Amino acid sequence: MNSATIYLDNATTSFPKPETVYEAVDTYQRRTGAAFARGTHGSESADSVADRCRHQLAQLIGAQDPRSVAFTFNATDGLNLLLRGMLRSGDHVLTTTLEHNSVVRPLEQLADRLSITVDYVPFDSASGVIDSNQFEQICRTQSPSLVVLNMASNVTGIVQPLSQMIRVAKSAAATVLVDGSQAVGHVPLNVETLEVDLLAAPGHKALGGPLGTGFVYVRPSLHDRMISFRCGGTGTDSSSVQQPALMPELLESGNLNMPGIAGLAEALTWRNTDEFRNLLERRHRQIPELIRRLSEVPRVTVCCEGSVDQNVGVVSFFVEGIDPHEVAVILSQSFGIQCRAGLHCAPLAHRTLGTESSGGTIRLSPGLFTTDDEIDQAIHAVSQIVSAY
Numbered sequence: 160m161n162s163a164t165i166y167l168d169n170a171t172t173s174f175p176k177p178e179t180v181y182e183a184v185d186t187y188q189r190r191t192g193a194a195f196a197r198g199t200h201g202s203e204s205a206d207s208v209a210d211r212c213r214h215q216l217a218q219l220i221g222a223q224d225p226r227s228v229a230f231t232f233n234a235t236d237g238l239n240l241l242l243r244g245m246l247r248s249g250d251h252v253l254t255t256t257l258e259h260n261s262v263v264r265p266l267e268q269l270a271d272r273l274s275i276t277v278d279y280v281p282f283d284s285a286s287g288v289i290d291s292n293q294f295e296q297i298c299r300t301q302s303p304s305l306v307v308l309n310m311a312s313n314v315t316g317i318v319q320p321l322s323q324m325i326r327v328a329k330s331a332a333a334t335v336l337v338d339g340s341q342a343v344g345h346v347p348l349n350v351e352t353l354e355v356d357l358l359a360a361p362g363h364k365a366l367g368g369p370l371g372t373g374f375v376y377v378r379p380s381l382h383d384r385m386i387s388f389r390c391g392g393t394g395t396d397s398s399s400v401q402q403p404a405l406m407p408e409l410l411e412s413g414n415l416n417m418p419g420i421a422g423l424a425e426a427l428t429w430r431n432t433d434e435f436r437n438l439l440e441r442r443h444r445q446i447p448e449l450i451r452r453l454s455e456v457p458r459v460t461v462c463c464e465g466s467v468d469q470n471v472g473v474v475s476f477f478v479e480g481i482d483p484h485e486v487a488v489i490l491s492q493s494f495g496i497q498c499r500a501g502l503h504c505a506p507l508a509h510r511t512l513g514t515e516s517s518g519g520t521i522r523l524s525p526g527l528f529t530t531d532d533e534i535d536q537a538i539h540a541v542s543q544i545v546s547a548y
């Protein structure tokens with residue numbers, strides 16, 4: 160990426176990363192090098208890096224036992240581990256039309272292969288919030304075994320009223336899985352107080368870690384039910400031909416992405432600095448301003464623009480009369496602005512928003528390092544495109 164580029168695709172993966180993250184990855188690759196839990200040279204350093212990161216993640220999400228946290232390679236990997244590990248033939252899953260294909264595709268495949276049933280509750284296209292009446296009614300009348308909830312949408316950016324929805328799901332005795340991909344790192348989450356049973360999140364988006372990092376949380380009372388679909392060497396209990404039953408080994412077969420985990424640990428440490436706090440403050444000011452100013456551009460419609468306070472910083476819009484992909488290409492080629500256009504791997508969300516057949520939306524997702532000037536340039540660029548067409 161050249162220095163003139165304005166990167167507004169942090170919902171895909173955050174860029175740049177804090178400087179200490181690059182240093183940690185580099186140091187790990189050059190000086191430590193060892194694999195986790197394999198007893199090779201330097202393995203103690205590897206183990207302490209992984210333990211430190213696991214503790215930091217547990218603390219971040221309020222998990223009492225760090226062993227309930229397992230490393231994954233991204234959120235998709237974690238969602239697959241959790242869904243395939245938890246669901247059994249005949250189960251009924253209740254989820255929402257906000258879900259990313261990382262939830263929808265494994266569920267649809269399991270529906271075909273295991274004859275589970277899946278219901279999708281829609282959201283209100285103006286507020287971006289799940290239809291609580293329909294959600295409550297299905298929970299009450301059909302007692303789903305698993306409820307899968309999106310914490311914040313990668314299309315609208317809107318944070319869902321999780322505590323209210325989880326209360327309803329729990330009163331129907333459902334297990335609750337949360338996809339925290341767009342929210343963890345932006346919105347505080349405590350798995351104990353919220354009673355989240357299962358959580359999947361990336362390390363490489365809002366948390367600022369490297370690509371190839373992610374994690375899952377599994378409530379201790381569910382460890383026994385979890386089956387790992389990724390079996391293999393864990394560096395522990397090598398005399399056994401059975402997959403370890405204990406977390407986190409249960410879900411951590413094969414060598415971990417240790418350089419990535421070293422970077423993620425530094426990214427989590429960086430969140431305690433004044434630099435982070437200052438950038439966060441700027442972001443809290445920037446996002447509502449971006450939504451407000453973009454909405455003022457003629458022919459531009461920002462999805463769920465009224466719910467500014469609930470937006471994690473994922474701003475989707477469309478321009479009347481111009482294909483979203485065309486807008487993105489012009490933003491990139493004429494203004495050096497990197498963003499994403501289309502359905503963002505969430506076709507059901509676009510169906511609910513009414514943007515599926517018109518090619519989806521253009522999505523701007525600023526990051527912590529996005530400057531005010533870059534926001535100004537993005538709004539100016541959209542205005543220029545609108546007036547030229």
Ligand SMILES: Cc1ncc(COP(=O)(O)O)c(C=O)c1O
Binds near residue numbers: 361
């Ligand atoms: C809501 C949501 N779920 C899951 C994913 C998949 O995340 P990953 O890229 O870490 O696999 C994304 C990615 O953008 C997402 O936005």
